[in-house]
Amino acid sequence: MSETIPVSTPRRQQIIATAREILEEDGPSALTMRAVADRLGIRAPSLYKHIPDKDALEHGLIEVAFDELGDAFEAARASQTDLLVAMAQAYRRFGLEHPHLYRLMTEHKLDRSRIRPGAEERAARLSIASFGGSQDTARALWAFAHGMVILELNERFPADAELDLAWQRGLAAFRTLMEKDT
Amino acid sequence: MSETIPVSTPRRQQIIATAREILEEDGPSALTMRAVADRLGIRAPSLYKHIPDKDALEHGLIEVAFDELGDAFEAARASQTDLLVAMAQAYRRFGLEHPHLYRLMTEHKLDRSRIRPGAEERAARLSIASFGGSQDTARALWAFAHGMVILELNERFPADAELDLAWQRGLAAFRTLMEKDT
DNA sequence: GTCTATATCAAGATAGAC
DNA sequence: GTCTATCTTGATATAGAC
Numbered sequence: 001m002s003e004t005i006p007v008s009t010p011r012r013q014q015i016i017a018t019a020r021e022i023l024e025e026d027g028p029s030a031l032t033m034r035a036v037a038d039r040l041g042i043r044a045p046s047l048y049k050h051i052p053d054k055d056a057l058e059h060g061l062i063e064v065a066f067d068e069l070g071d072a073f074e075a076a077r078a079s080q081t082d083l084l085v086a087m088a089q090a091y092r093r094f095g096l097e098h099p100h101l102y103r104l105m106t107e108h109k110l111d112r113s114r115i116r117p118g119a120e121e122r123a124a125r126l127s128i129a130s131f132g133g134s135q136d137t138a139r140a141l142w143a144f145a146h147g148m149v150i151l152e153l154n155e156r157f158p159a160d161a162e163l164d165l166a167w168q169r170g171l172a173a174f175r176t177l178m179e180k181d182t
Numbered sequence: 183m184s185e186t187i188p189v190s191t192p193r194r195q196q197i198i199a200t201a202r203e204i205l206e207e208d209g210p211s212a213l214t215m216r217a218v219a220d221r222l223g224i225r226a227p228s229l230y231k232h233i234p235d236k237d238a239l240e241h242g243l244i245e246v247a248f249d250e251l252g253d254a255f256e257a258a259r260a261s262q263t264d265l266l267v268a269m270a271q272a273y274r275r276f277g278l279e280h281p282h283l284y285r286l287m288t289e290h291k292l293d294r295s296r297i298r299p300g301a302e303e304r305a306a307r308l309s310i311a312s313f314g315g316s317q318d319t320a321r322a323l324w325a326f327a328h329g330m331v332i333l334e335l336n337e338r339f340p341a342d343a344e345l346d347l348a349w350q351r352g353l354a355a356f357r358t359l360m361e362k363d364t
Numbered sequence: 365g366t367c368t369a370t371a372t373c374a375a376g377a378t379a380g381a382c
Numbered sequence: 383g384t385c386t387a388t389c390t391t392g393a394t395a396t397a398g399a400c
Contacts, residue, residue, distance in 0.1 A: 011365085033394065045395075046366050054394070107289065109337050133351075139339060140330070140352030144322065147329030155291050157321060169315075170322030173355035193383085215376065227377075228384050236376065 011050045015040065016060040023061065023100045033057075058104065059114040065105045066119040069094050073126035083130050084171055088145060091127070092167070095149035102153065106146060133178035144170045193232045197222065198242040205243065205282045215239075240286065241296040247287045248301040251276050255308035265312050266353055270327060273309070274349070277331035284335065288328060315360035326352045 006012070018039050023031045033054055037044040051057055069091075076090035077083065095102040112120065128138045148170065152163055188194070200221050205213045215236055219226040233239055251273075258272035259265065277284040294302065310320045330352065334345055 032392085034392090042365085043367065045368085045397095048395070049365060106333075106338070107336065136344065136347040137351045137355075139343060139345070139348040140326065140355070143329030143333055143348070143352065144326040145329070146333060147325030147327070148322070150332070151288075151325055151328060154289065156288070161321060162318065163321070165318040166321040166325070169319045169359060170325065170356075173319075173322065173359040174352075176358050177351060177355040214374085216374090224383085225385060227379095227386085230377070231383060 005050065005052055009050065012060075015047060015051055016057065016064065019057050020061055020064065020101070023104065024098060027100050028104070031058075056114065059111065061101065062105045062110070063115045063119045065098070065101045066115070066123045068098075070119075070123040070126055073123060077126065077130060084175060087127060087130055088167060088171055091145050092149055092152075095153060099153050102149065106150065131178055133174070137174065137177055141174050144174065187232065187234055191232065194242075197229060197233055198239065198246065201239050202243055202246065202283070205286065206280060209282050210286065213240075238296065241293065243283065244287045244292070245297045245301045247280070247283045248297070248305045250280075251287075252301075252305040252308055255305060259308065259312060266357060269309060269312055270349060270353055273327050274331055274334075277335060281335045284331065288332065313360055315356070319356065319359055323356050326356065 015036060019031060019036050022035050022039065033047055034044045036057070037047055051060070072090040072094050073087060076086040079086045110120070127142070128135075131138060131141070133141070148163070148167060151157060157163060157166075197218060201213060201218050204217050204221065215229055216226045218239070219229055233242070254272040254276050255269060258268040261268045292302070309324070310317075313320060313323070315323070330345070330349060333339060339345060339348075
């Protein structure tokens with residue numbers, strides 16, 4: 001017999017915000033129910049009156065992340081600089097400024113039934129709609145951007161690699177392609 | 183007072199091979215010292231006579247993975263088809279055929295002091311030397327390939343996405359660029 | 365909505381005997 | 383080289399009182 005827990009309450013939002021602080025500051029291994037409770041000044045079991053389980057907590061974080069990435073994309077679209085460059089910069093900046101959050105939202109399969117419908121779609125739509133390329137090209141471009149961000153986060157490029165230049169080369173490649181695309 | 187354990191013994195290789203089976207079959211959460219020992223018919227503590235700790239075991243797996251990826255690149259270079267396409271196919275195939283191994287070797291920072299010097303370099307050298315592009319372009323291309331593989335493994339593309347086409351678009355983009363490169 | 369107490373589980377690793 | 387026994391740690395989650 002499982003209790004029904006409302007999806008959105010102030011306390012729940014507070015728990016997710018606290019979880020986010022811990023994740024961003026100390027990484028995923030520090031994100032435990034106990035750590036969240038400690039920071040809120042309560043005991044871990046009390047959390048379960050507000051949120052069903054840890055998985056729900058993580059999906060709450062993913063939801064927030066998609067919302068903020070969407071916000072970043074909207075701001076980039078409004079900027080006056082080259083659109084492709086502006087969107088790429090927004091994406092890269094988000095990843096570098098929120099590495100643990102970025103990993104959380106990209107490193108695993110996503111159970112879309114556990115996040116608010118539309119959260120992911122909005123970010124995807126904003127990123128794709130800006131370009132003239134085909135869907136296939138948009139997917140390839142996303143793969144490039146994700147690869148650049150995650151390999152940088154994982155420190156896989158040589159320490160002296162000029163990643164700004166690698167971004168430029170990649171974007172130049174796709175720009176050429178999209179001008180030829182539908 | 184720590185015991186010195188030889189880096190390469192038959193038993194050690196056997197342990198790593200067993201660990202690989204478990205990782206590939208059942209994923210990282212199944213890869214425990216106990217599971218490895220069970221499959222070998224011994225007790226977990228006995229493993230520590232042959233390998234220092236679990237981290238060493240994982241780095242042994244990463245080493246094997248780089249060696250095999252290097253082999254795949256060599257085979258691709260010898261093929262008669264378009265080089266860029268052949269290398270990309272080899273990379274993608276490796277990732278899809280060994281998803282857990284691929285994740286293990288790419289998802290984290292790499293402590294290069296714990297793998298055999300040259301293992302990573304060989305794979306990198308084989309992949310880069312084939313192209314005429316700049317280093318920056320090579321890095322962008324790697325990011326594209328990694329992004330395509332890991333997003334496919336994480337099922338992030340729509341189920342009906344035609345990933346062959348996305349690969350084609352991305353490779354076409356980089357090909358155009360490299361023809362203009364140094 | 366919070367608490368205490370507890371169930372449950374599982375991991376990596378060491379000591380010391382044989 | 384393998385064993386048994388054990389240490390140490392830490393996690394998610396539930397029951398039931400207040």
